[in-house]
Amino acid sequence: MMKAHFIFFLVVWMSFGCAKRNLVYFSDVEGQSDYSVKVPEMIQPKIQKDDLLKITVSSLSPESNLLFNVGVLNAGTDARSSSNVQPLNEGYLVDQHGEINFPVLGRIRLEGMTKAEAVEAVTARLQEYVKDPIVNIRFVNFKITVVGEVNHPSTFTVPTEKINILEALGLAGDMTMYGKRENVLIIRERDGVRSAKRLNLNNKDLLASPYYYLQQNDVIYVEPDKIKAVQASTNQRSLTLFGIATSLAVSLMFNLRWFLARN
Structure with a gap:
């Protein structure tokens, strides 16, 4: 009986193969050894078309802060209450020309720039209207x-x-x-x-x-x-071949058991 079971499993293994999958991340790091590597310089993300950017401006002028962060400044608005005003937009979309449309400044091309480069570009434009502006930019849809x-x-x-x-x-x-x-x-x-x-x-x-x-x-x-891939296949030919192979394996198992019982 033991011989029959062994032969059966051998036949099944030979029919369908045996897959070995390494499930361990970084398996070539020895278990009892230390490993270190110099951290590579991170490639700074560059602004691309369809990116959504949140741009905030801070200065000593409450009126300028309200204008550049909210986008509107009504004559009756108390600038001292600007901290309580909710922004009208969730970010500036980089259009298909690689530009954003910023209040007062108009269109600014930012595509291909890192965040630091974009901060410099916006700051340079703002200095025409605001003294010592502080600009912060972050990706909203990273x-x-x-x-x-x-x-x-x-x-x-x-x-x-x-x-x-x-x-x-x-x-x-x-x-x-x-x-x-x-x-x-x-x-x-x-x-x-x-x-x-x-x-x-x-x-x-x-x-x-x-x-x-x-x-x-x-x-x-x-x-x-x-x-x-085999399990997910819906190809009828694959299913037919699998069925034939299974039938042959089962038939071979019973024939082997009968042969061993007779001998």
Whole structure:
């Protein structure tokens, strides 16, 4: 009986194959050793078309603060109450020309600039109207998308504008057991060029990769392994072949058991 069971499992293994999946991140870091790597300089996100920017202006003039932060200044408005006024907009949209439309200043081109460069550009324009303005800019819609073999695929808005690939996978509930950790795809659009990069999350070299930190609008795709692909297939031919193979395996098992019982 033991021989029959062993032969049966051997036949099944040979029929359908045996997949091995490394589920450990950075598995090449030795368990009892320390590992360190110089932190690569983070690539500062650049302003792109369709970005939504929150721009706030502070100065010694309450009237200027109200005008540039709210966008209107009525003759009867008490400037001292400006702190209680709610902004009329949630941000400035970078249009298809790479520009925003700012109160009084009009159109300002910001596409391709980092936040620091955009602050300088807006500050320089404001100095024509306000003395010593302080400008702060942040992304309102800095988002990344995680799809594929993760537990909660979705698009996530990142308030800090700084997120690495592991944090992104954490937001998506981590990979499933079918996710290929050695073949994660990042799709990125920068300076009008869309590119794709494959990363191996089993390898410690990722910690020094310029793709470790994500950019706005990055898409992370976790590819399923072959077992999941077979399970998800609706191809009738594949289902038929699977059924035939199963029937042959069961038939072979009974024939082997009969043969061993006779001998």
